[in-house]
Amino acid sequence: EVQLVESGGILVKPGGSLRLSCAASGFTFTNAWFNWVRQAPGKGLEWVGRIKTETEAGTTDYAAPVKGRFTISSDDSKNTLYLQMDSLKNEDTAVYYCTALVGAAFPYEYWGQGTLVTVSS
Amino acid sequence: SYELTQPPSVSVSPGQTARITCSGDALPKRFVYWYQQKSGQAPVLAIYEDSKRPSGIPERFSGSSSGTMATLTISGAQVEDEADYYCYSTDTSGNPLFGGGTKLTVL
Numbered sequence: 001e002v003q004l005v006e007s008g009g010i011l012v013k014p015g016g017s018l019r020l021s022c023a024a025s026g027f028t029f030t031n032a033w034f035n036w037v038r039q040a041p042g043k044g045l046e047w048v049g050r051i052k053t054e055t056e057a058g059t060t061d062y063a064a065p066v067k068g069r070f071t072i073s074s075d076d077s078k079n080t081l082y083l084q085m086d087s088l089k090n091e092d093t094a095v096y097y098c099t100a101l102v103g104a105a106f107p108y109e110y111w112g113q114g115t116l117v118t119v120s121s
Numbered sequence: 122s123y124e125l126t127q128p129p130s131v132s133v134s135p136g137q138t139a140r141i142t143c144s145g146d147a148l149p150k151r152f153v154y155w156y157q158q159k160s161g162q163a164p165v166l167a168i169y170e171d172s173k174r175p176s177g178i179p180e181r182f183s184g185s186s187s188g189t190m191a192t193l194t195i196s197g198a199q200v201e202d203e204a205d206y207y208c209y210s211t212d213t214s215g216n217p218l219f220g221g222g223t224k225l226t227v228l
Binding site: 035037044045046047050061063064097106107109111112113114 | 122154156158163164165166169170173175176205207209214215216217218219220221222
């Protein structure tokens with residue numbers, strides 16, 4: 001059974017940093033593209049960024065609102081995806097979901113249950 | 122910047138056909154995907170590559186795309202289909218992008 005479990009969401013002050021984790025199981029970790037998607041309270045889904053497989057050089061891409069502040073990485077030995085968030089702003093408050101696209105091919109896409117990040121003074 | 126445009130809300134009675142649209146200038150060259158998100162839950166893929174249905178999604182869900190508009194159709198909508206629906210595609214840089222979402226009410 002495929003599982004994605006996010007963790008690390010907390011209350012943090014504006015300007016602060018936070019690292020989210022996403023522990024994956026049930027599929028070959030190195031054979032998946034991973035995305036982070038967020039959803040502000042009462043709002044729609046927003047793509048944050050992604051990391052491709054090692055066969056594609058582990059390339060990362062980011063949405064404009066987070067580029068230069070957020071960094072996606074992975075630890076293949078731990079089957080874990082990370083989202084390092086720096087220079088946090090109030091508008092980064094959201095539930096953060098990790099998703100895995102196994103084999104980089106639909107419909108083999110899976111979502112975690114999300115972790116809440118609150119940025120407030 | 123590139124956007125995918127959805128109506129904010131659609132309302133139907135049980136048993137009627139619900140249609141949710143998604144428009145974007147790049148859609149003629151891009152696949153469209155549809156997600157269903159029920160209250161308090163993570164999104165679930167309902168349609169992929171314009172019109173394909175993942176296993177476990179009821180047959181009443183279908184998708185189509187023509188020109189700059191894609192449509193999610195729920196034939197004979199049920200009360201349990203009440204949810205937010207999001208279209209998803211890629212922008213001109215190949216980066217993923219969600220539409221603003223449509224709240225489907227079935228009552």
